[in-house]
Amino acid sequence: xxxxxxxxxxxxxxxxxxxxxxxxxxxxxxxxxxxxxxxxxxxxxxxxxxxxxxxxxxxxxxxxxxxxxxxxxxxxxxxxxxxxxxxxxxxxxxxxxxxxxxxxxxxxxxxxxxxxxxxxxxxxxxxxxxxxxxxxxxxxxxxxxxxxxxxxxxxxxxxxxxxxxxxxxxxxxxxxxxxxxxxxxxxxxxxxxxxxxxxxxx
Amino acid sequence: xxxxxxxxxxxxxxxxxxxxxxxxxxxxxxxxxxxxxxxxxxxxxxxxxxxxxxxxxxxxxxxxxxxxxxxxxxxxxxxxxxxxxxxxxxxxxxxxxxxxxxxxxxxxxxxxxxxxxxxxxxxxxxxxxxxxxxxxxxxxxxxxxxxxxxxxxxxxxxxxxxxxxxxxxxxxxxxxxxxxxxxxxxxxxxxxxxxxxxxxxxxxxxxxxxxxxxxxxxxxxxxxxxxxxxxxxxxxxxxxxxxxxxxxxxxxxxxxxxxxxxxxxxxxxxxxxxxxxxxxxxxxxxxxxxxxxxxxxxxxxxxxxxxxxxxxxxxxxxxxxxxxxxxxxxxxxxxxxxxxxxxxxxxxxxxxxxxxxxxxxxxxxxxxxxxxxxxxxxxxxxxxxxxxxxxxxxxxxxxxxxxxxxxxxxxxxxxxxxxxxxxxxxxxxxxxxxxxxxxxxxxxxxxxxxxxxxxxxxxxxxxxxxxxxxxxxxxxxxxxxxxxxxxxxxxxxxxxxxxxxxxxxxxxxxxxxxxxxxxxxxxxxxxxxxxxxxxxxxxxxxxxxxxxxxxxxxxxxxxxxxxxxxxxxxxxxxxxxxxxxxxxxxxxxxxxxxxxxxxxxxxxxxxxxxxxxxxxxxx
Numbered sequence: 001x002x003x004x005x006x007x008x009x010x011x012x013x014x015x016x017x018x019x020x021x022x023x024x025x026x027x028x029x030x031x032x033x034x035x036x037x038x039x040x041x042x043x044x045x046x047x048x049x050x051x052x053x054x055x056x057x058x059x060x061x062x063x064x065x066x067x068x069x070x071x072x073x074x075x076x077x078x079x080x081x082x083x084x085x086x087x088x089x090x091x092x093x094x095x096x097x098x099x100x101x102x103x104x105x106x107x108x109x110x111x112x113x114x115x116x117x118x119x120x121x122x123x124x125x126x127x128x129x130x131x132x133x134x135x136x137x138x139x140x141x142x143x144x145x146x147x148x149x150x151x152x153x154x155x156x157x158x159x160x161x162x163x164x165x166x167x168x169x170x171x172x173x174x175x176x177x178x179x180x181x182x183x184x185x186x187x188x189x190x191x192x193x194x195x196x197x198x199x200x201x202x
Numbered sequence: 203x204x205x206x207x208x209x210x211x212x213x214x215x216x217x218x219x220x221x222x223x224x225x226x227x228x229x230x231x232x233x234x235x236x237x238x239x240x241x242x243x244x245x246x247x248x249x250x251x252x253x254x255x256x257x258x259x260x261x262x263x264x265x266x267x268x269x270x271x272x273x274x275x276x277x278x279x280x281x282x283x284x285x286x287x288x289x290x291x292x293x294x295x296x297x298x299x300x301x302x303x304x305x306x307x308x309x310x311x312x313x314x315x316x317x318x319x320x321x322x323x324x325x326x327x328x329x330x331x332x333x334x335x336x337x338x339x340x341x342x343x344x345x346x347x348x349x350x351x352x353x354x355x356x357x358x359x360x361x362x363x364x365x366x367x368x369x370x371x372x373x374x375x376x377x378x379x380x381x382x383x384x385x386x387x388x389x390x391x392x393x394x395x396x397x398x399x400x401x402x403x404x405x406x407x408x409x410x411x412x413x414x415x416x417x418x419x420x421x422x423x424x425x426x427x428x429x430x431x432x433x434x435x436x437x438x439x440x441x442x443x444x445x446x447x448x449x450x451x452x453x454x455x456x457x458x459x460x461x462x463x464x465x466x467x468x469x470x471x472x473x474x475x476x477x478x479x480x481x482x483x484x485x486x487x488x489x490x491x492x493x494x495x496x497x498x499x500x501x502x503x504x505x506x507x508x509x510x511x512x513x514x515x516x517x518x519x520x521x522x523x524x525x526x527x528x529x530x531x532x533x534x535x536x537x538x539x540x541x542x543x544x545x546x547x548x549x550x551x552x553x554x555x556x557x558x559x560x561x562x563x564x565x566x567x568x569x570x571x572x573x574x575x576x577x578x579x580x581x582x583x584x585x586x587x588x589x590x591x592x593x594x595x596x597x598x599x600x601x602x603x604x605x606x607x608x609x610x611x612x613x614x615x616x617x618x619x620x621x622x623x624x625x626x627x628x629x630x631x632x633x634x635x636x637x638x639x640x641x642x643x644x645x646x647x648x649x650x651x652x653x654x655x656x657x658x659x660x661x662x663x664x665x666x667x668x669x670x671x672x673x674x675x676x677x678x679x680x681x682x683x684x685x686x687x688x689x690x691x692x693x694x695x696x697x698x699x700x701x702x703x704x705x706x707x708x709x710x711x712x713x714x715x716x717x718x719x720x721x722x723x724x725x726x727x728x729x730x731x732x733x734x735x736x737x738x739x740x741x742x743x744x745x746x747x748x749x750x751x752x753x754x755x756x757x758x759x760x761x762x763x764x765x766x767x768x769x770x771x772x773x774x775x776x777x778x779x780x781x782x783x784x785x786x787x788x789x790x791x792x793x794x795x796x797x798x799x800x801x802x803x804x805x806x807x808x809x810x811x812x813x814x815x816x817x818x819x820x821x
Contacts, residue, residue, distance in 0.1 A: 047573035060452035
């Protein structure tokens with residue numbers, strides 16, 4: 001494996017940073033070289049958030065070059081679109097369908113793109129789109145707040161992803177607060193299974 | 203991180219790696235003022251300080267942080283101070299002359315620069331401080347190096363008896379990478395002060411000879427730089443030479459690979475003083491050399507000066523002529539690829555232009571999602587009150603903290619914001635020459651950091667203005683670190699709280715009031731009164747940061763019942779237009795409260811003109 005590039009995009013508070021840390025720690029467990037880079041907005045919550053995870057021997061730089069993402073994990077549709085610059089035909093986009101409407105919609109009267117528009121925009125970069133109903137799956141697992149574990153599970157099932165699901169779950173158990181571990185492990189499995197079944201490929 | 207697991211490989215943030223380096227170097231006194239991207243260094247140490255037996259403090263500002271550490275380091279104790287880049291401006295007065303006195307225990311000053319201004323008011327390049335102060339400077343490019351260089355910096359500081367800079371950037375401080383643990387070294391907090399006036403009392407008669415000593419030590423530092431394991435040719439290549447440092451080096455290596463360049467690469471980890479001989483030899487062995495660095499042409503200027511004497515025929519490319527790399531913003535792999543491609547005539551590995559063009563079309567008209575005050579943030583209530591009373595005619599000097607977001611709609615509170623503590627001084631100048639109502643907003647931690655001298659100035663010179671301290675009981679933006687008003691120390695021990703209102707009274711402010719901003723009517727009343735005063739007035743708007751408050755409630759098992767919209771709602775949008783709370787949204791003209799993000803602060807309940815929102819009312 002030369003390198004495997006993952007971009008995780010979402011909204012502050014969605015758990016993208018934790019997801020990125022879990023992937024990074026799992027990669028280290030498996031003896032891989034990795035860089036996990038995080039930039040969060042100025043405030044603690046509510047702004048756009050992006051993490052880059054790059055795995056491989058030849059990896060030095062912190063961020064994914066334009067068009068070089070192997071997987072773009074979008075925790076929210078709008079933020080998925082905002083990070084399409086990192087995508088190209090080789091990229092698999094794994095997207096949570098759960099929308100978080102930005103405040104601007106109400107204050108400036110702008111419109112959130114329709115589902116069709118979202119898909120069309122993604123297709124301008126890649127046809128490999130997997131949508132995940134992370135909110136529903138997280139609820140099924142026991143908590144709406146476990147959407148990040150659903151997305152992590154979905155990523156684990158992505159083609160070519162170099163870290164094993166076992167390592168991810170092992171780290172998840174270490175990093176998630178004890179009382180939420182079981183819910184998150186279930187959420188992880190539901191996310192992974194939803195992609196494995198391949199029903200949601202758009 | 204406390205494990206003495208020699209050889210263990212763990213994923214650490216750059217800043218955590220520096221913390222691990224602190225433990226491996228036996229650093230015994232750690233001081234800091236929190237600031238992105240440096241905060242996690244102090245925070246990691248604060249968590250474990252009492253267990254390890256080292257002393258850690260959140261100092262009131264960076265200047266004091268350096269003073270405390272320098273005091274200890276002049277008693278032979280190993281010390282380190284961490285700060286963000288602009289913090290070094292605050293500490294500069296101390297640092298510039300500390301270079302003359304020197305230290306007896308190893309002393310490292312970590313400056314975390316922020317190219318691209320991700321969380322900062324400017325993107326100054328602090329390597330110039332090393333040049334200015336004649337002090338050694340190390341620049342790690344990843345987490346492993348961040349740890350190793352921390353240990354190395356302590357070591358050479360002790361050898362040279364000089365403070366040493368460890369300069370990171372956002373991408374180094376905030377990138378996680380594998381770090382191999384070394385041996386822990388027990389801290390030694392026991393110092394010994396030896397009276398030595400010639401060395402320590404910087405009156406002119408002592409300063410002059412100490413300046414000469416500094417220059418001699420700087421010459422020794424240059425010898426160390428020539429031998430330093432962090433300055434090395436990491437790759438040989440005939441086509442072209444590249445000299446680089448810090449995260450720019452990472453981009454340079456990948457860019458050279460992407461372009462298929464047969465490039466020799468000289469990596470500089472100790473960037474002050476530069477290893478002149480090593481650089482001269484590298485220049486001589488290449489006809490063309492590219493200097494790849496982020497922000498200012500700090501290396502390029504010095505390398506060109508070296509070349510003039512040692513390798514006048516080598517052509518040097520960089521950013522001084524503005525052609526190949528930008529002098530502003532974050533340096534990305536893409537920018538390095540572009541620059542190298544221009545210099546070498548190599549074909550770009552991909553069509554960036556078309557990616558850019560398609561991307562431009564895709565994000566055109568896409569709603570933006572800038573950082574925003576959290577749902578339940580007490581600053582929202584404060585700004586609502588300030589705007590209602592001050593209106594469009596008042597002038598609003600603003601300060602550094604989450605509350606800088608008050609400039610955004612719907613409040614627009616914040617007319618001038620420059621650096622820590624500046625709002626109070628700026629307000630005095632504005633009020634004096636315009637006669638307009640002037641309302642300065644400043645955070646609690648910022649008030650302690652740099653607000654107090656300016657407040658005394660306002661009293662002394664009888665400046666008419668209102669200072670509102672937005673007291674959310676933490677240094678919130680950087681991760682809820684404690685400050686003098688919180689009653690907790692960096693050692694996580696209880697201490698006497700210093701109340702802002704008492705400080706203001708002690709400074710001689712005649713009109714001082716404390717109010718909870720969620721009690722909007724009361725807050726409006728005191729603000730109106732404050733504006734009637736002939737001299738300075740100070741209000742403390744006090745309510746805890748909502749994230750901290752929510753965490754505490756979760757701990758105690760207190761249920762939060764989100765506010766609800768009742769059938770009385772006319773969808774007039776007043777709540778949205780007046781508050782801009784992320785928990786209140788409107789799709790297709792219908793107002794909705796998102797129950798997962800609502801913190802039940804009650805602000806919308808109290809301002810709804812139709813009493814159509816139910817829930818905990820703050821009034």
